[in-house]
Amino acid sequence: MLFPRLTHPRAYVGAAALLTLLVAPLLINSPFVFHLAVQVCIFGALATAWNIVGGYAGQLSLGHAVFYAIGSYVATMLVIHFGLSPWIGMFGGAAVAVVASLVIAYPTLRLRGPFFALATIAFLEVCRLLVAHFEDVTGGSAGLNVPLNIGLKWMIFREKWAYLAIAFGFLAITLWFSWIIRYSRFGFYLIAVREREDAARAVGVNAVNVKIAAAVISAALTSILGSFHAMYLTFLEPSAAFSLELSIQIAMFALIGGLGTVAGPLLGTILVLPAAELSRGWLSALGNGTHGFVYGVVLVLVVLFFPRGLVGHLGGRALALIDRLPGARGVSPQVPRARAVAVPAERAMQGKPLLVAEGLRKRFGGLLATDNVSLTLHQGEILGVIGPNGAGKTTVFNQLSGFIAPDSGTVKVRQANGEWVHPTSPEAFAQNGVGRTFQIVQPFSGLSVRENIMLGAFMRTKNAEEAAAIAREVAELTDLTSLLEHEARGLTVGGMKRLEVARALATGPKVLLLDEVLAGLNPTDVTRAIEMIRKIRDSGVSVLMIEHLMQATLALSDRIIVINAGKLLREGRPADVVNDPAVIEAYLGKGYLDAQAA
Structure with a gap:
């Protein structure tokens, strides 16, 4: 199923929610609101990409920012040293991220336990030290400035709405990938492995291969998003790009919204990120890191009252109401009847x-x-x-x-x-x-x-x-x-x-x-x-x-x-x-x- 059924009310509700995210900043026309909307799109897409391996497959990736940073640095260095457009450079970054994810996942996902999570954290720190060491190529601890070449080719714009349009497009593509995976055979296999690996193997699932595939897809998407975010920020710094805090932040958005759901990571981002950004601005005089307090409060409340995430607890009721709308009950497509057991x-x-x-x-x-x-x-x-x-x-x-x-x-x-x-x-x-x-x-x-x-x-x-x-x-x-x-x-x-x-x-x-x-x-x-x-x-x-x-x-x-x-x-x-x-x-x-x- 490449697309949700477009005549179903769920499709209309989902499209309306996404379009609101795009149209509201255009109506308000405030630079801060534009910035906030771009951040929501980017972090919503990052959380959605993380959810493929962390939610669907159940493999906790606590150093996932390494793939974001790889995409950021590779695309930026290709612009600086070779004059390549970031539209091309992002795929180079994705290729490097895929190789990195295989290096991490191939040995660790054959084992059960926290090895994958620990390996991602260790790889994150190793990459940060390497980037800081090779100053001539990466800029070292001082970071890199993205060349300010204005134009679509370089993904640099004077108008905020252009950034928002591209960020929204990346968000829509990431959600589409997430939808395809969740309702495909591959998505069912991922959930089966997450729930009960032995039972999944008993119905023919190669648990190791599907977990590795999830890690690779998630890393590639995360790297592409990192490439665009670097062009938006126009500056890279190792301690911020290769940040454990960023990894945990992405995972937390998915956890709050609902692990293993399509809409959950985006919902968690929309709920938490604006509140954190506003508190950072309004309460910054009280001390640095006040936005972290907001993250902590929201996370504690969700864990206490919504342990399955917002979509996990409330989504069923909302979908039931949507399904009562006219047009929700369509005609099921006719498919050949296959014999259930041996003939x-x-x-x-x-x-x-x-x-x-x-x-x-x-x-x-x-x-x-x-x-x-x-x-x-x-x-x-x-x-x-x-x-x-x-x-x-x-x-x-x-x-x-x-x-x-x-x-x-x-x-x-x-x-x-x-x-x-x-x-x-x-x-x-x-x-x-x-x-x-x-x-x-x-x-x-x-x-x-x-x-x-x-x-x-x-x-x-x-x-x-x-x-x-x-x-x-x-x-x-x-x-x-x-x-x-x-x-x-x-x-x-x-x-x-x-x-x-x-x-x-x-x-x-x-x-x-x-x-x-x-x-x-x-x-x-x-x-x-x-x-x-x-x-x-x-x-x-x-x-x-x-x-x-x-x-x-x-x-x-x-x-x-x-x-x-x-x-x-x-x-x-x-x-x-x-x-x-x-x-x-x-x-x-x-x-x-x-x-x-x-």
């Missing part, structure tokens, strides 16, 4: 192996968690895996889905053409037809039920409308149709379990791995889940399930495998397995058998 045509492979594990061994220190475990799941089969607590079932399950690499042994998956593949990562397993759920449910709680299921469907299509169509079909199969527009965080335990199954089904798997999907459910939800699993098997998806609810496992499974102490203890039909003395002993102990014999 019955694959029944030709009925009985053939689909998922095969051979000789799986995994040791955690001195504990041998799995010891030479082998199993086979066939087409059209429900295979139950049971065993006492601590037997190693979950470790086996994680090896079958790529979340744990076995020390020895192999896992292979049959493809539609009959060839076997050996995936090695969760996303590779998902892309080769293996879907899974988690023992502790992992919904993307900030998204709706429909958007959660769409995240699985995006592995099969890039089109959001087609993904929504798949989500509706899967919702029918998993009894979630009436809950599609509800937030995932508001579902019952049974609803969340079904949602996780639906998300895995939307990927179009041949094999579905269910990890205690019946645990914690009331009798009604258990009955509903059993019926759902049978429907899934009948649709052509083979099921491997770990379950402690024995009665349901016996009723559902075609075969049962028993794991005890990391080893395969027994395999066979349900009736044979549950009556095996070795199985009874594993669950109830030898004393129970002795008592029965007595």
Whole structure:
């Protein structure tokens, strides 16, 4: 979706708000108001660019001003030393910023934790020292003066309205980029990684790549904005450009307005920046840094009363009112209906192996968690895996889905053409037809039920409308149709379990791995889940399930495998397995058998 639907009232409201920012200074015709409007546009765009990596992807960049400064300095030095127009120089700055972001992001975003944030701060300080050291090229600590060549080519004007027009254009472009990303497959992937990285990988998302891509896009946009701001200020100084305070200020605007929203960063800027600038002018006699007090007060109030940001708390109500306006309910575009799950045509492979594990061994220190475990799941089969607590079932399950690499042994998956593949990562397993759920449910709680299921469907299509169509079909199969527009965080335990199954089904798997999907459910939800699993098997998806609810496992499974102490203890039909003395002993102990014999 390159543009919001222009006939929707939301488009009119958004356009009116932006045009107000452009027209109001023209009507007032005050130099200070023009300056304030330019600053709002620039910092609103900077906060929006920061929000791509900090809000959508959830990767805190506390040294983000380094990309702003790179754009400023590169464009200015190209003007001074080579006579290049800043319209060209800004793209040179963006290229340097992209390289810098890769240097920071490539190693740090492969790790979880504060490493990316710390690396951006360290890189910011290193760049500041380098700029101060190379005086002949960068001007050193004294800074650089931008040549005052008047004209559009040099981005230098006598009239403030010209600066405002360009700043407004950059703001509109940045918001457009943010809109595209948020409502594209890439945006859904970013939010999924931010919410629950393991669950995102289970639906085929390469978490590292999407985080790096977000960092690169954000750095490039920030650098371009820095290039224009340098032309506007006409002076660069290292301590101001490479400023930790500037980085925190940009992030704070996004936090106040609402992280991960399109309009939030701009709203936060409009709310805070004018108040801070006015207080700087009115209260400057009381001491330097008075505007920082304004930032602090607003931030404390927002954290206390609006922890999800202004848009996060108030946006839903405002959008609901807008959606009631005439024209809000348009005709949905017709898209081809895609099959939600595997098609019955694959029944030709009925009985053939689909998922095969051979000789799986995994040791955690001195504990041998799995010891030479082998199993086979066939087409059209429900295979139950049971065993006492601590037997190693979950470790086996994680090896079958790529979340744990076995020390020895192999896992292979049959493809539609009959060839076997050996995936090695969760996303590779998902892309080769293996879907899974988690023992502790992992919904993307900030998204709706429909958007959660769409995240699985995006592995099969890039089109959001087609993904929504798949989500509706899967919702029918998993009894979630009436809950599609509800937030995932508001579902019952049974609803969340079904949602996780639906998300895995939307990927179009041949094999579905269910990890205690019946645990914690009331009798009604258990009955509903059993019926759902049978429907899934009948649709052509083979099921491997770990379950402690024995009665349901016996009723559902075609075969049962028993794991005890990391080893395969027994395999066979349900009736044979549950009556095996070795199985009874594993669950109830030898004393129970002795008592029965007595």
